[in-house]
Amino acid sequence: MQEELDKLKKNLDIIAPILDDPKKAKTNTIKKSIKYIKENSILLPLIGIEPNEYLEKLNYAEAKAIYIHIPFCKSLCTYCDFSKMYYFQKYSKKYFDSLSKEFNQRYNGEEIETVYIGGGTPSILKPEELKKLFKITSKINLKKDYEFTIECNIDDIVEEKVKIFKENKINRVSIGIQTFNKKTLKKMNRSHDYNEVLEKIELLKKYEIDNINIDLIYAFPGTTIEDLKKDLNLFFSLNVKHISTYSLMIEPHTMLYINKVKNIKEELDCEMYNLICLEMKKHGYNHYEVSNFSIPGYESKHNLTYWNNEEYYGFGLSASGYIDNIRYTNTLSMDKYLANEFDGVKEELTLKDKMVYELILGMRKINGINILNFNSKYNRSLLENEIIKELVKKGNLIVDENYLKIPYNKIYVQNEILEELLDYE
Numbered sequence: 332m333q334e335e336l337d338k339l340k341k342n343l344d345i346i347a348p349i350l351d352d353p354k355k356a357k358t359n360t361i362k363k364s365i366k367y368i369k370e371n372s373i374l375l376p377l378i379g380i381e382p383n384e385y386l387e388k389l390n391y392a393e394a395k396a397i398y399i400h401i402p403f404c405k406s407l408c409t410y411c412d413f414s415k416m417y418y419f420q421k422y423s424k425k426y427f428d429s430l431s432k433e434f435n436q437r438y439n440g441e442e443i444e445t446v447y448i449g450g451g452t453p454s455i456l457k458p459e460e461l462k463k464l465f466k467i468t469s470k471i472n473l474k475k476d477y478e479f480t481i482e483c484n485i486d487d488i489v490e491e492k493v494k495i496f497k498e499n500k501i502n503r504v505s506i507g508i509q510t511f512n513k514k515t516l517k518k519m520n521r522s523h524d525y526n527e528v529l530e531k532i533e534l535l536k537k538y539e540i541d542n543i544n545i546d547l548i549y550a551f552p553g554t555t556i557e558d559l560k561k562d563l564n565l566f567f568s569l570n571v572k573h574i575s576t577y578s579l580m581i582e583p584h585t586m587l588y589i590n591k592v593k594n595i596k597e598e599l600d601c602e603m604y605n606l607i608c609l610e611m612k613k614h615g616y617n618h619y620e621v622s623n624f625s626i627p628g629y630e631s632k633h634n635l636t637y638w639n640n641e642e643y644y645g646f647g648l649s650a651s652g653y654i655d656n657i658r659y660t661n662t663l664s665m666d667k668y669l670a671n672e673f674d675g676v677k678e679e680l681t682l683k684d685k686m687v688y689e690l691i692l693g694m695r696k697i698n699g700i701n702i703l704n705f706n707s708k709y710n711r712s713l714l715e716n717e718i719i720k721e722l723v724k725k726g727n728l729i730v731d732e733n734y735l736k737i738p739y740n741k742i743y744v745q746n747e748i749l750e751e752l753l754d755y756e
């Protein structure tokens with residue numbers, strides 16, 4: 332017992348300098364000490380400390396989510412500007428060694444609510460590579476009702492891999508379907524058909540993974556309202572819990588851009604968006620974020636971490652994270668990543684930056700921002716701010732009970748409204 336008390340005292344000494352401002356608790360040593368003290372709080376009264384009061388002081392913002400990037404793809408889609416590369420075993424072999432190093436160096440053992448493995452195409456990994464990946468994730472201290480998502484392409488959803496997912500705590504799968512329109516799929520450099528998708532979804536459900544998201548891309552050049560209606564009907568018939576929608580934007584460095592393909596007209600894009608919102612509602616999907624719809628209770632906990640401006644780790648090549656008040660993106664160079672030089676760009680946030688992020692990200696949610704939370708988090712009175720007052724006066728923001736939000740009929744033009752929030756301070 333004496334040994335345990337000595338160890339506790341040693342950890343208390345380590346954190347003593349940061350007690351007045353626990354948000355300064357940045358180093359791994361301090362974080363580990365805080366974790367130790369929290370885990371052994373039962374011993375605190377034995378050295379004359381009142382546990383509740385003391386633990387309160389240590390309750391600074393902790394990361395709740397982890398994103399892991401797997402940058403490999405089998406083929407490259409013509410519209411894609413994500414960080415990805417062709418799958419080569421020569422890279423994937425070393426990739427997991429570096430990923431593991433980065434994870435061990437940076438993760439401090441916080442209790443994590445959501446994990447998201449994205450890409451690229453994580454499902455492309457061979458079973459033995461998936462096992463290496465899950466060996467890393469097995470070290471995550473997962474909260475009891477965690478959400479653990481992996482992105483999949485339809486071809487990769489095979490029994491052997493689904494079993495590995497299930498054995499390794501995956502409870503949500505996000506599938507990039509995009510469309511069922513054969514012509515558009517060809518122009519995207521993708522392929523699958525409806526029956527195949529249905530079969531793969533059944534396979535996931537057989538393994539009790541029924542929290543499934545499917546991605547829909549609309550406004551692809553050349554598509555019509557009728558095409559979108561057909562896609563929506565097929566999407567609804569799949570009976571999944573969550574649908575993410577993306578209006579296609581032709582970004583530089585994509586094949587579409589290089590081939591000089593042009594975006595569709597804004598009026599048509601707007602008409603398509605309105606149709607999606609209407610149809611989703613009719614089919615029981617709750618519109619909870621600008622582009623995301625779910626059966627109530629199946630909102631993406633992981634993405635809500637981003638929209639709630641909460642801290643999260645990003646591991647892997649080009650992964651972004653937000654830890655200890657720093658937003659960062661890892662290196663984009665595979666050579667550097669494999670040489671364990673993980674750092675890319677970093678941005679340390681000022682108080683103004685944090686509030687602007689909170690507003691811009693939070694306004695993506697249809698319910699908007701909880702005013703009391705904002706006020707207590709930043710010691711401000713949100714509604715007293717001149718910019719906010721002006722936006723409310725113009726009807727571009729509305730107060731609905733405890734929330735400040737963009738009126739539903741203005742969500743399509745939210746970017747113009749959000750621009751004005753950039754000057755908030």
Ligand code: SF4
Nearest residue numbers: 404407408411450451
């Ligand atoms: S859209 Fe997905 S599958 Fe297609 S190239 Fe981009 S990351 Fe790879």
